[in-house]
Amino acid sequence: xxxxxxxxxxxxxxxxxxxxxxxxxxxxxxxxxxxxxxxxxxxxxxxxxxxxxxxxxxxxxxxxxxxxxxxxxxxxxxxxxxxxxxxxxxxxxxxxxxxxxxxxxxxxxxxxxxxxxxxxxxxxxxxxxxxxxxxxxxxxxxxxxxxxxxxxxxxxxxxxxxxxxxxxxxxxxxxxxxxxxxxxxxxxxxxxxxxxxxxxxxxxxxxxxxxxxxxx
Amino acid sequence: xxxxxxxxxxxxxxxxxxxxxxxxxxxxxxxxxxxxxxxxxxxxxxxxxxxxxxxxxxxxxxxxxxxxxxxxxxxxxxxxxxxxxxxxxxxxxxxxxxxxxxxxxxxxxxxxxxxxxxxxxxxxxxxxxxx
Numbered sequence: 001x002x003x004x005x006x007x008x009x010x011x012x013x014x015x016x017x018x019x020x021x022x023x024x025x026x027x028x029x030x031x032x033x034x035x036x037x038x039x040x041x042x043x044x045x046x047x048x049x050x051x052x053x054x055x056x057x058x059x060x061x062x063x064x065x066x067x068x069x070x071x072x073x074x075x076x077x078x079x080x081x082x083x084x085x086x087x088x089x090x091x092x093x094x095x096x097x098x099x100x101x102x103x104x105x106x107x108x109x110x111x112x113x114x115x116x117x118x119x120x121x122x123x124x125x126x127x128x129x130x131x132x133x134x135x136x137x138x139x140x141x142x143x144x145x146x147x148x149x150x151x152x153x154x155x156x157x158x159x160x161x162x163x164x165x166x167x168x169x170x171x172x173x174x175x176x177x178x179x180x181x182x183x184x185x186x187x188x189x190x191x192x193x194x195x196x197x198x199x200x201x202x203x204x205x206x207x208x209x210x211x212x213x214x215x216x
Numbered sequence: 217x218x219x220x221x222x223x224x225x226x227x228x229x230x231x232x233x234x235x236x237x238x239x240x241x242x243x244x245x246x247x248x249x250x251x252x253x254x255x256x257x258x259x260x261x262x263x264x265x266x267x268x269x270x271x272x273x274x275x276x277x278x279x280x281x282x283x284x285x286x287x288x289x290x291x292x293x294x295x296x297x298x299x300x301x302x303x304x305x306x307x308x309x310x311x312x313x314x315x316x317x318x319x320x321x322x323x324x325x326x327x328x329x330x331x332x333x334x335x336x337x338x339x340x341x342x343x344x345x346x347x
Binding site: 209 | 218219221224227228229231232235236241249251
């Protein structure tokens with residue numbers, strides 16, 4: 001007896017397939033598996049791969065190099081210890097970003113509780129910003145001075161933003177992450193991200209208004 | 217004039233390429249491995265200690281537990297029996313307490329009603345207030 005294929009199954013599964021798109025494979029799967037098996041070189045490779053991005057995130061949140069260094073050590077140590085618990089429900093990139101965001105926000109909370117943020121404690125990122133230094137060769141000196149002053153104002157305005165708003169601006173505008181990626185990392189909706197970003201941009205706009213009028 | 221959102225985005229994007237100085241990650245990895253080694257040593261010490269304690273307890277069989285408990289009970293009982301718990305109270309010299317009766321303060325005299333002037337001239341009109 002020949003069995004006839006059931007035609008109901010494709011009809012039922014099609015809508016499910018439409019909504020549940022398969023997640024692309026994690027590009028770090030191999031390195032993560034090897035690190036989980038105790039291969040330290042594999043974890044070193046992951047540190048080198050995401051180090052710069054995480055450095056940018058933490059540094060723009062803390063504005064302090066030593067704090068950034070200590071926090072990065074803690075972030076990678078925590079992720080190394082918890083690597084056994086990583087089940088691959090999200091990409092390694094999202095997972096380690098979540099650890100970085102949580103530890104950074106906790107650190108900032110504790111720091112605010114200890115002392116009110118002193119401007120003397122902050123580094124001046126403008127002078128050490130390679131992007132700005134590179135631009136000096138291309139742009140004219142007057143324009144570059146204006147740009148530097150604007151960057152200083154922008155840094156001040158960034159520091160005045162609340163931690164969650166600064167985090168979203170850092171991830172979107174500086175790190176170039178999409179709304180969806182940020183929402184995944186912060187475990188919120190894209191709408192919340194868009195709203196925070198809009199509010200933060202308005203704050204930055206009004207903070208830069210005077211200096212913008214003077215220079216342009 | 218305010219800068220547009222796009223202009224702000226461009227200003228912020230200038231920070232995108234900010235990276236730590238060269239050689240930073242090599243030093244970072246050295247420090248990271250050092251910290252991991254130290255933590256592993258600490259962890260192994262704690263694990264060893266815990267292992268030894270649990271091994272010692274597992275070596276002690278149920279009969280030895282009973283002997284140990286009995287011995288502990290006997291020593292506590294002996295300590296209680298041997299301790300002189302009828303400690304004599306020292307005779308403290310008694311000293312007389314001086315006291316004297318203090319007369320109660322006289323209550324203030326209440327003004328008698330018949331001493332009050334209730335003549336019509338002193339009475340005001342009801343409902344009228346003079347300012």
